Amino acid sequence: xxxxxxxxxxxxxxxxELFKLLGKPGIISFAGGFPDxxxxxxxxxxxxxAAVLANNPGPVLxxxxxxxxxxxxxxxxRFMAGKGSTVAPDGLIVTTGSQQALDLIGxxxxxxxxxxxxxxxxxxxxxxxxxxxxxxxxGAPIDADGVDVDRLEQLIDEHHPKLxxxxxxxxxxxxxMLSLAxxxxxxxxxxxxxxxxxxxxxxxxxxxxxxxxPSLLALSDTVPGSREVLAHCxxxxxxxxxxxxxxxxxxxxxxxxxxxxxxxxSDAHTSNLTQAICAQYLTMDRLNDALAVVRKTYAExxxxxxxxxxxxxxxxxxxxxxxxxxFFWARLTGVNGQCANAADFAKRAIDQLVAFVPGxxxxxxxxxxxxxxxxxxxxxxAKIEEGIGRLKLxxx
Amino acid sequence: xxxxxxxxxxxxxxxxELFKLLGKPGIISFAGGFPDxxxxxxxxxxxxxAAVLANNPGPVLxxxxxxxxxxxxxxxxRFMAGKGSTVAPDGLIVTTGSQQALDLIGxxxxxxxxxxxxxxxxxxxxxxxxxxxxxxxxGAPIDADGVDVDRLEQLIDEHHPKLxxxxxxxxxxxxxMLSLAxxxxxxxxxxxxxxxxxxxxxxxxxxxxxxxxPSLLALSDTVPGSREVLAHCxxxxxxxxxxxxxxxxxxxxxxxxxxxxxxxxSDAHTSNLTQAICAQYLTMDRLNDALAVVRKTYAExxxxxxxxxxxxxxxxxxxxxxxxxxFFWARLTGVNGQCANAADFAKRAIDQLVAFVPGxxxxxxxxxxxxxxxxxxxxxxAKIEEGIGRLKLxxx
Numbered sequence: 206x207x208x209x210x211x212x213x214x215x216x217x218x219x220x221x222e223l224f225k226l227l228g229k230p231g232i233i234s235f236a237g238g239f240p241d242x243x244x245x246x247x248x249x250x251x252x253x254x255a256a257v258l259a260n261n262p263g264p265v266l267x268x269x270x271x272x273x274x275x276x277x278x279x280x281x282x283r284f285m286a287g288k289g290s291t292v293a294p295d296g297l298i299v300t301t302g303s304q305q306a307l308d309l310i311g312x313x314x315x316x317x318x319x320x321x322x323x324x325x326x327x328x329x330x331x332x333x334x335x336x337x338x339x340x341x342x343x344g345a346p347i348d349a350d351g352v353d354v355d356r357l358e359q360l361i362d363e364h365h366p367k368l369x370x371x372x373x374x375x376x377x378x379x380x381x382m383l384s385l386a387x388x389x390x391x392x393x394x395x396x397x398x399x400x401x402x403x404x405x406x407x408x409x410x411x412x413x414x415x416x417x418x419p420s421l422l423a424l425s426d427t428v429p430g431s432r433e434v435l436a437h438c439x440x441x442x443x444x445x446x447x448x449x450x451x452x453x454x455x456x457x458x459x460x461x462x463x464x465x466x467x468x469x470x471s472d473a474h475t476s477n478l479t480q481a482i483c484a485q486y487l488t489m490d491r492l493n494d495a496l497a498v499v500r501k502t503y504a505e506x507x508x509x510x511x512x513x514x515x516x517x518x519x520x521x522x523x524x525x526x527x528x529x530x531x532f533f534w535a536r537l538t539g540v541n542g543q544c545a546n547a548a549d550f551a552k553r554a555i556d557q558l559v560a561f562v563p564g565x566x567x568x569x570x571x572x573x574x575x576x577x578x579x580x581x582x583x584x585x586x587a588k589i590e591e592g593i594g595r596l597k598l599x600x601x
Numbered sequence: 602x603x604x605x606x607x608x609x610x611x612x613x614x615x616x617x618e619l620f621k622l623l624g625k626p627g628i629i630s631f632a633g634g635f636p637d638x639x640x641x642x643x644x645x646x647x648x649x650x651a652a653v654l655a656n657n658p659g660p661v662l663x664x665x666x667x668x669x670x671x672x673x674x675x676x677x678x679r680f681m682a683g684k685g686s687t688v689a690p691d692g693l694i695v696t697t698g699s700q701q702a703l704d705l706i707g708x709x710x711x712x713x714x715x716x717x718x719x720x721x722x723x724x725x726x727x728x729x730x731x732x733x734x735x736x737x738x739x740g741a742p743i744d745a746d747g748v749d750v751d752r753l754e755q756l757i758d759e760h761h762p763k764l765x766x767x768x769x770x771x772x773x774x775x776x777x778m779l780s781l782a783x784x785x786x787x788x789x790x791x792x793x794x795x796x797x798x799x800x801x802x803x804x805x806x807x808x809x810x811x812x813x814x815p816s817l818l819a820l821s822d823t824v825p826g827s828r829e830v831l832a833h834c835x836x837x838x839x840x841x842x843x844x845x846x847x848x849x850x851x852x853x854x855x856x857x858x859x860x861x862x863x864x865x866x867s868d869a870h871t872s873n874l875t876q877a878i879c880a881q882y883l884t885m886d887r888l889n890d891a892l893a894v895v896r897k898t899y900a901e902x903x904x905x906x907x908x909x910x911x912x913x914x915x916x917x918x919x920x921x922x923x924x925x926x927x928f929f930w931a932r933l934t935g936v937n938g939q940c941a942n943a944a945d946f947a948k949r950a951i952d953q954l955v956a957f958v959p960g961x962x963x964x965x966x967x968x969x970x971x972x973x974x975x976x977x978x979x980x981x982x983a984k985i986e987e988g989i990g991r992l993k994l995x996x997x
Contacts, residue, residue, distance in 0.1 A: 206797065206853065206855055206856060207763075208709055208710060208856075208859055209708065209709055209710055209711050209712045209715075209734070210712045211708070211712070212709065212859060212862075212863075215862065215866075237664075239663060239664050240663075242659035242660070242662060242663045243659070245658070245659065245662045245663075247654060247658040247659070247662060250654060250658070250662065251651070251654035251655065251658070254650050254651070254654055254874075255647070255650070255651060258643060258646060258647035258650055259647065262641070262643040262646070262647070263638035263639070263641065263643070264638070264844075265844055266638060266641045266643060266646065266842035266843070266844040266845070267635060267636075267638045267641075267842075267843060267844050268635050268838075268843045268844065269844060300868075301697055301846075301868040301871075301872075302868050302869050304866070304867070304868050304869045305867060305868040307866075308866060308867045308868065312605065312607070312733065313604055313605055313608065314604060314605055315605050316605045316606045316607070319605075330865065330866055330869070333865075333866045334866035334867075337708065337863065337866055338605070367603075401602065442664075446662035446663075446874075447662070447663060447664045447869075448660075448661055448662040448663050448664065448665060448872065448873035448874055449662070449872055449873075449874055450697075450868060450869070450870070450871065450872040450873075457602070459602055460602060460604075463604055463608060466608075466611065467608075467733065469726065469729075470611075470700070470703075470704060470726055470729045470730035470733055471700070471701060471704045471730075471867065472696075472697040472698050472700050472701040472704065472846060472868070473698050473700045473726070473843075473846070474846070475697075475846065476697075476844065476845055476846040476872050476875050477844035477845075477846075478650075478842075478844055478845055478874075478875055478878075479872050479874055479875060482874075
């Protein structure tokens with residue numbers, strides 16, 4: 206069978222192979238990017254589902270509008286207002302998870318050979334998704350405050366990319382939080398260079414203490430013209446449930462229209478039932494309480510992970526403690542002749558029944574082979590203490 | 602904003618514009634391709650949802666496998682066995698409606714400029730979906746027994762298409778049912794020419810009297826080598842509920858693997874909740890009863906529509922009464938100087954508060970402007986009688 210040429214641009218990810226090993230009995234995994242299912246408000250979701258299916262279920266079970274289920278678009282509009290962003294219901298579309306928002310952006314924007322700038326490192330599935338549309342992807346370096354804006358500006362001026370993709374708040378895999386000053390500068394650069402910026406924001410609600418700076422979307426009110434070059438992707442996956450597959454995209458009307466056309470031929474529309482459940486849930490006044498529990502739990506786990514890493518892997522690993530999200534991003538220092546290759550370390554760790562993800566696949570090019578990602582979202586405190594102890598053993 | 606070149610291959614459909622007019626008060630619509638929501642087994646779906654969310658809901662609300670939810674893959678395997686097809690659970694993947702199966706096939710198979718053969722006329726969203734991947738689409742003529750196989754064979758030999766897309770059973774828009782003899786020949790041609798055939802089968806269960814001939818998939822056991830060049834798309838949309846957005850794709854392992862990779866970057870996976878609801882529903886022994894009601898209702902409506910068309914539009918319209926599905930495909934004869942342009946007729950019909958879809962958009966090229974599609978699925982018998990009467994008035 207002769208497949209489409211575009212498939213030559215991507216490989217089945219090395220991470221997928223690693224994930225097959227996670228079924229080993231007794232393994233403690235820091236590898237996944239999954240929220241803790243024990244924190245899902247299953248009761249609230251069940252109540253929402255029952256309400257939706259009890260009361261005039263016909264429209265919810267019928268075909269629906271490609272743009273999204275009306276009451277959910279209104280609910281997301283209110284939710285975004287609570288986060289400081291003014292978005293009319295028809296200024297957003299619902300997507301089958303935020304992954305589909307990325308796919309629609311790729312389909313709408315990227316011609317083969319187009320350049321795209323992303324953070325180095327960034328979300329693996331974005332790299333692959335855009336490559337399937339023929340993108341040539343360029344990485345911009347990051348530090349603990351997010352992307353290096355001076356370097357990003359140079360890269361934009363040099364390459365004139367079709368778009369810049371960023372996860373400004375508690376990035377995956379970096380955990381980094383883009384500073385307020387850098388956020389403003391990015392919007393200014395986007396306006397000056399008329400470059401579309403895609404802000405992916407699945408983790409913004411998962412902060413530990415103070416709320417993060419406003420999103421690029423919320424800040425766009427303060428930078429004239431920036432809203433016209435900004436797309437924003439949101440998701441219920443990390444705040445309610447990923448299994449529902451409900452996300453959204455906010456973008457200039459012209460892009461939104463094209464995305465709706467593409468979505469019509471991608472999956473017609475997102476499940477009306479899961480959309481209606483989300484819409485109903487948003488009216489039930491449970492989300493803030495549920496989120497408070499998630500924030501507290503993840504904050505505690507991140508704190509314990511930081512302490513254990515300090516205690517057990519002291520000089521072998523360097524990292525910045527995140528202020529939210531789900532990930533530690535770390536670097537093997539290699540001092541004292543210790544292991545400096547994260548892929549090797551990952552194999553040794555599996556032997557000790559603990560798993561994490563080496564950082565290399567998160568780079569579009571020139572991977573830093575010393576890097577690794579540790580998720581603190583799924584394992585509880587006892588497992589984190591035990592798992593980091595096992596990492597110490599793996600270090601040998 | 603400069604969009605991707607591929608968007609130049611498609612237009613927002615003329616049908617979409619027509620559909621905006623359907624909100625007119627008092628209109629009787631034969632335009633949609635929607636099942637009748639009054640026939641949805643909402644009680645069964647609500648019971649399935651409650652069961653799924655009551656009992657260990659964590660895995661259902663969590664991220665899931667891109668290939669699909671295990672119990673549903675098993676349920677679809679059993680369902681297909683009941684239709685005479687042997688398919689292992691890992692021989693199929695779950696898709697976000699069968700529209701996504703088409704999108705994945707396009708993404709996996711079509712390079713810009715590749716030729717694709719479809720029926721003329723065929724499902725509009727398939728044409729558009731494949732064009733977004735750069736397909737050059739060639740139409741093969743049909744009659745009441747489905748695609749003209751001699752002509753199809755000539756076109757395959759002439760164009761060496763990447764794939765042939767067919768809706769063999771109660772096609773949309775044609776309503777036609779491919780004869781058993783033609784089904785076998787198509788499989789033989791596919792093997793001889795090593796051409797991938799995509800069988801789209803959303804309507805096969807909606808037969809009125811006798812069951813239709815076995816699907817190409819079921820027949821593939823009798824034609825050596827044909828299973829290796831056959832993909833089959835199925836869906837719960839017409840037999841349970843389109844709002845759930847659950848379909849499936851059966852294909853050779855090599856294509857299935859590529860489709861899973863593409864799906865990973867399209868929407869990660871289909872909603873676990875709606876998949877689990879479908880899986881639960883299939884175990885509840887309600888589907889056969891629900892389908893019996895749907896078949897009886899649609900058969901009655903089709904019968905009434907045929908009678909009314911004969912009565913009211915006698916020599917003005919020619920059509921073959923369908924044996925299942927949701928559609929009449931008709932042609933304005935233009936005899937006695939009557940209207941012979943379906944687009945003009947559609948406008949006059951709207952003035953009389955009755956709607957249908959002109960046939961032209963269902964052709965990839967060289968549209969037959971006299972054709973039109975009438976759906977009998979959504980309007981009840983009284984509305985069908987009244988609506989066809991209005992069509993007579995529109996004829997003038």
